[in-house]
Amino acid sequence: MAKEGITARSEDYSQWYQDIIQTAELAENGPVRGTIIIKPYGFAIWEAIQRELDSRLKGLGVKNAYFPMLIPESLLRREAQHIEGFSPEVAVVTFAGGRDLDEKLVLRPTSETIIYEAFARWIQSYRDLPMLINQWVNVIRWELRPRLFLRGTEFLWQEGHTAHETLEEADEFARLILKTYKNFFEEYLSIPVIEGQKPEWERFAGAHTTYTVEAMMQDGRALQIGTSHNLGQNFSRAFEITFLDREQNRQYVWQTSWGVSTRSIGGLVMTHSDDVGLVLPPKVAPIKVVVTILGEVTDDLKTKGRELVNIFKANGLSTEIDERAIRPGNKFYEWERKGIPVRIEIGAKELKKGEVVLFRRDTKERMNLPLDDNLVAHVKNLLESIQLNLLNSARKRLKDNTVEPGTIDEFKSALASGKFTLIPFCGDFEAAQVIKNETQATLRCIPFDQNSQPNTRCLFSGKSAKYLALFAKAY
């Protein structure tokens, strides 16, 4: 078991992030630069994310399928903006089965092209619409500056692809997915997000509109944690996906695509964890409760401890027991580093008094509770309040660190001190470029919530303001 320490966040946030991933045994680098080995504990978190999000997507009528990893280069080239956006990142198979290939094969960086080639065959009539398809797969994008979970040469994700009769319906569906993502992040991962639209220069390659949910990490940086694209007819025209409409006219379909990836695990780490180690919202935690025996591990204590484990398991709470003969401090630290939401401590003294100590990982509070039939209900309540407390803390941090500066100086100093800044903005790419060069901040999104727009002039350029824009430094 590794015994490395964890760098304080205040000292080096980036090193702290790596330390958490290492000490909680979430993941490590693979032998090829930018690739990731997701270790069993990290993968159990991904399985929980998959189970929950998959069930929410199926609830919308989405069906899972599988499309090949290998895409003929010619197929990837069919949509001009798409290939332009992705060509610097692709990995190419040129040799297979003992010989050079006639046509190069690209490893999917995303699957619009190979899926839409099939949609063109599958969709004939409005009766085939909407077509709502998803797949959970690995994708490959060559990354120059990889970071575990956040940016990788290979990552895991779900990518949804849909086709609709009208632009309105496609747009509505892209927004419904964004809302589904928002609810999932908030309700399941306790990560509050800001919903908005990307400016045109940040759109997905080939999209008509890109919607995004942006989260704030503890260092104030933004993380784009989910995106949903209204693709318009860009791909349906390139791939000839047509349908006979209700009036028997042949039309191109309207499409969306959308995805959430293992990046969300990075967001989870950077939203809740502390200098002691990982902190997990109970819903996503692979282990909800750990029962630790204090002091000498007697048969009586073992019996009682295992009895508790069985009761918790029977109540649907995945629970582990720690009956090792090592110092309590070492036990505690090990489970704290792994972010187990609730720890139950029981020793000879507690057993005699008929009580247990409950420790909650988020606030590190301890409380004594009677060892009786109400214990399970207490623990369940506690798990719920940890889930909520993590969301509320993150919400408060997001609120406290989002500002609406009144001057350019205030704007720059807010960005320098790691705030989310909302300003009335002209919408010019050139102005956004100047801001990026001067502050490293980018236009994260045009929030759906435009209510507080205080001014009709762009704070930065003085031109007429088009919208309220969120600027921040980002991962």
Add this chain to the structure above:
Amino acid sequence: MAKEGITARSEDYSQWYQDIIQTAELAENGPVRGTIIIKPYGFAIWEAIQRELDSRLKGLGVKNAYFPMLIPESLLRREAQHIEGFSPEVAVVTFAGGRDLDEKLVLRPTSETIIYEAFARWIQSYRDLPMLINQWVNVIRWELRPRLFLRGTEFLWQEGHTAHETLEEADEFARLILKTYKNFFEEYLSIPVIEGQKPEWERFAGAHTTYTVEAMMQDGRALQIGTSHNLGQNFSRAFEITFLDREQNRQYVWQTSWGVSTRSIGGLVMTHSDDVGLVLPPKVAPIKVVVTILGEVTDDLKTKGRELVNIFKANGLSTEIDERAIRPGNKFYEWERKGIPVRIEIGAKELKKGEVVLFRRDTKERMNLPLDDNLVAHVKNLLESIQLNLLNSARKRLKDNTVEPGTIDEFKSALASGKFTLIPFCGDFEAAQVIKNETQATLRCIPFDQNSQPNTRCLFSGKSAKYLALFAKAY
């Protein structure tokens, strides 16, 4: 909706197989030769297989993880037999991120090498053992003669990888996995299998012993549907995976690897389906019951039909309703092609009499049943008896078509007529080669069950017999 017919099995079994996959909408070819698009209905079957097998593996203490798809060529080369076995099949990335790579990267054909490179870091002491890891991933093997599900350039599978303290423990675990596969295939997919060991020339590249479960398809051919390898110390020596044992001596670990793939869907199709279409054992069927409205679709019938759907769903049975205004025959045929185990038919006549018609897909029997509170229990019983009937039918076919010939002529004629043949065998590779050249049959396995060995002379060579061997033509 495709309206293609289905070739009779007696006419062209191979075409029948393709027709079933197409008309049941399970899968189709991807644009790159040998790749597969698994369509939503086919993928729902794979999801059911994953759920069940994953839960059985977790029950053995196996933990899921994820290892990279891209393997440096040098890593793949470390175990000599392994690279020799796989080099003709690998696909190689030579270009990525806009430039030629310094080292070629192989797309995993299987993940022993990349996983064991990590095991060497993760395993230090006997306290880290056994290490039981699994992953559900896509793999790439260049196939010269691809067939949907059975042999593909890309396929999906689970691959398990373990490390143990002793040879005995590793061997025991490899056999425990084989037993787990056998039980899974028989209890969940109603596919009976023969457990055995591969002769040395059919071993996995780098294995000490390869165990296999072989199933009989309806045409009498064998399908290797799951394998489990005792790897000995071949990989631990190549990858320097050592541990301090209980006596503080440094030793190489003993390993296993094992896998089941989307090939099992091909086996499912070829075990149970008929000339009408797909037949699915209820446990793996994504839709267990379909309620079809007969004749004019009145409001009364719709209400009653939807009520039934809700009752079935509330009882854990995934159920669909067909209330389209098309001819009953067309409805029936569509659901039969897709292999829905139970169909409930209800029309004005049935509603008036307070009954429904139950149709079971496996035997195509119809029965009338009162429309009362016992209906759900009846349907559940029926699903169980379909599950069992399919297993028993397949068992009977396996038994009826397995023979123990007494002469070489009988042996050859049994193989020519598509039988599984058990003979006392000398164990010589050369003899197996002659048999293969003369009959196209291969030595599928040395069955665990050696009880009936009737002779101490090899039926084929006349030499001393080493074991009873199963020969058959195979996919």
